């Protein structure tokens with residue numbers, strides 16, 4: 001199968017200054033991939049080598065060669081990751097049309113380099129065999145719910161949207177089930193890497209990465225920190241079903257691309273039979289905007305569903321305290337966080353009826369299963385159907401457990 005994915009630009013043609021901003025966002029992201037190794041060595045190994053040199057002779061001899069050998073192994077793993085990233089950047093620079101002269105690229109920020117580390121861990125989550133158990137917990141219920149709603153003979157005609165698609169595995173797996181599937185992302189780290197994984201891998205187990213190398217804590221054995229993970233576990237470009245026409249990726253902010261906008265009289269927007277959000281709704285500055293967009297983008301002509309899985313880890317909660325809100329259009333400086341019961345009520349008031357809701361599903365995110373500690377979320381899963389006009393329904397709010 002040739003998955004020459006259609007990386008559409010979902011936003012309308014950008015005015016010039018916006019396109020300059022876009023290019024700066026792209027090139028600084030590409031630069032963050034390129035400086036990853038140098039930054040990693042500076043922060044992870046060079047500082048530790050200096051600390052080692054400052055230890056007393058007795059402490060150094062107690063560590064014997066373990067510590068220096070381990071730091072060398074960390075450097076080797078960082079080098080290997082960097083080699084992989086450099087290849088990804090070369091392809092992306094060409095396909096995303098970055099200036100050929102790298103001196104014109106914008107510099108990367110520290111936060112962007114941190115995003116490179118999380119991108120590498122997300123490759124492990126989405127495209128490795130070892131990531132399968134985590135995917136089964138997070139993506140499994142979504143695919144199971146979709147397949148329960150739409151029988152295999154009608155799936156080809158069903159359009160499923162995956163906002164905040166990350167590195168694209170869920171959207172890809174949904175396409176493999178026979179649906180028309182579109183992933184949506186606005187992060188260049190995700191777009192650049194998903195483009196590589198979906199379009200440019202040529203066989204399974206083609207590359208080796210070291211996703212756990214950045215963490216020195218919660219490690220039972222030094223070897224675990226520098227253990228290799230081979231990717232991809234499936235290779236989209238050689239898979240034997242054709243997803244060429246039924247799979248695409250759309251770049252842009254979810255609310256901008258799929259939300260209500262000025263339409264010309266003869267314009268018709270294609271709507272979606274299902275929207276699948278995983279670890280996404282809490283990325284909103286204002287979750288009500290996401291709910292409005294989901295409601296608007298779902299079909300009214302046929303029965304349509306919102307399937308959600310994930311925690312309520314509101315990403316901008318901490319920003320709120322520093323916010324200096326400059327009026328109602330200053331979306332970037334606000335954070336609206338709703339507890340689950342209020343969220344369910346708002347979703348119902350926005351025209352949905354819950355058909356299923358489960359809470360307390362123990363979930364990890366790109367977690368190292370060999371680590372001595374990990375963050376575990378109590379995730380929420382639901383299937384909400386867009387209500388028919390005037391339809392009576394029973395609220396799910398009282399079903400929300402108190403703990």
Ligand SMILES: C[S@@+](CC[C@H](N)C(=O)[O-])C[C@H]1O[C@@H](n2cnc3c(N)ncnc32)[C@H](O)[C@@H]1O
Pocket residue numbers: 125138163164165166167184185186187190252253254255278279280283284
């Ligand atoms: C926590 S990650 C989850 C990724 C993937 N769904 C998964 O489960 O691994 C959230 C993703 O949503 C993306 N995202 C956040 N806000 C977005 C927006 N307004 N439009 C499109 N994507 C967005 C982020 O870039 C990030 O990749």
